[in-house]
Amino acid sequence: MATGQQGPRIALDAMGGDVGPATMVAGAAIARKRNPAIRFVLFGDEAQVRAEVARHPVLADCEIVHTEDVITGDDKPSQAIRRAKTSSMGRAVLAVKDGLADAALSAGNTGALMAIAKLNLRTMHGIDRPALAALMPTLGDNDVVMLDLGANTECDARNLAEFAVMGAAYARAAMGLSCPRVRLLNIGTEELKGTGEVKDAAALLRTQTSGEWRFDGFIEADRLGRGEVDVVVTDGFSGNIALKSIEGTARFITDLLKRAFSSSLRSKAGFLLSRPAFTLLRGHLDPNNHNGAVFLGLNGLVIKSHGSADPTGTANAIDVAVRIVSEDITRRITEDLDSFRTHAELPEAAA
Template sequence: MDKAPRIAIDAMGGDGGPATMIAGVAQACDRDSSLRFTLFGDEAAIRAELARYPQIADSRVVHCDDVITGDDKPSQAIRRTKTSSMGGAILAVKDGEAVAAVSAGNTGALMAIAKLSLRTMHGIDRPALAALMPTLGDQDVVMLDLGANTDCDARNLVEFAVMGAAYSRLALGVASPRVRLLNIGTEELKGTGELKDAAAMLRQQTGGAWRFDGFIEADRVCRGEVDVVVSDGFSGNIALKAMEGTARFITDLLKRAFSSSLRSKAGFLLSRPAFALLSHHLNPNNHNGAVFLGLNGLVVKSHGGADANGVANAIDVAAKIARQDLTRRITDDLEDFRSHAVEPQPSQEGVE
């Protein structure tokens, strides 16, 4: 891998548009001056923002007439792949002009364009959206799928587990990731038929650099007891939104409590360092950058509401997975898993 990777940026995506995206690009360049960028979108708007950041003034700019909005359906977005800033960034990866694409735009549209343009890797039925979540342990936890696939069968879940473990080893440096399936209980009899079948298949794994530790409930995901949590996209997205909402609730509740009286304000001054640490841990911008795993190319999704620091973090993720060749690692792990796996008998459908 070239030590100076070029990242394709959808400069029009996200709530802040070019101003936030270009500011994030500049921050990423400040952290790693070897990075190079191609910016897709309204050329006039992009160049107006570039004038503020001399460190990225030499970035390539590709004018695009269309912008994919949050209201666009995936089918509508696909038809504008060649004319939109989102589509242009992904096509740059397909054509080998960039090692990864970063967008803060419509998630469904991004998934649809990426899947159609890049196709899934050999041996992968469906790509999955994976993100890092903060925990009480020494490492973050990889969680997937977070919304790319609402319905998944057992084989999909197994593929997600293999991909998530590979990402955990690369992104977090975990030598032997602990993998668990998100379920309504930890007992073997709990859950849907798909979950039981996936668990049976994963238990057959006898080699490789990861291990399957059974089921996990949502309230234990961030306790530091697991490295990879696997779910269908429907349940995973609900769990993610619940966690993010709880984090905002706690932050807002503390702010209200500390401003309720003079005594509370004095208490805040004494506890400010601890509160700052808590705010940093709960701020989604500090864990920004979800990855579409299983495609023949790297695509990173930034939060639509991310600030410049959040965008820079998403770019950091893109550069890291490109340099460490995540796609090859997933391919190797999948081949290793299938060489050791034994196909189990299907379980009965239903939830117990």
């Protein structure tokens, strides 16, 4: 690894996101203040990036690599792949491939980032497909890891079982859990419900005996935030819909409360009394506080920051990158998957 004794080295796509260098560099500065050991390599238009770095003396020693291209939200994955060597996103991923960084982070086009990362880093031995995993808030003591959130629209039973192993390893690394509770997202909790792929995946997961995690059956979407599970596994199509529904509901609740509290003088007075509770609620629902989705299953670490993340959200995504580097998540996944295959006789990935 590239970390040595100087701390983790993060390759940052400084041009990604809705705002670009201003947010990405400011986020890096916040993360550096939290953890002075972090080293950054910033990829993007040198003039723009250097101007932002000048605003943050804490980043004065960061390396800046000039790139000609920027992958936009309208670019197709195939177009992004062809520009991997010239774009800020592509160069950040290639830095991981070449051993110049421990992890890459981008707030750019998710599909493009997935395509570039998968083509250049390749999937780990024995894993058919990588998955996009993220932490989401719950009413319990811990967040919940959910995957896949959009990397794979269709998945078979083996894919779902692999996601479960990877998600459990991530939960242990990110939240320090000794034995994460794993469930499959389904339309009901009864064993007879669900697609053939989901039921077959459940049969595979029930063979888990290592003690590193446990399979607790199915969970319905309305229970995701109750704190009853640590890892929720689904295909990328359903996972992305669930994620967007959760984010939309959070915004709906906060906007509805704002409207209610501003509807009359009495309501405004009530807001002043309830402001601490409202601030706590807004913070709990703010996606910036849970920013940083990880592509699990690749021969290298890539983190996706939300495109609309603010500097604090960007810093939180960088914190995720640092955490999974320090916890050596790739090794954990490899060991857990080998153990699971031994017990479940999980077939090898297709050639």
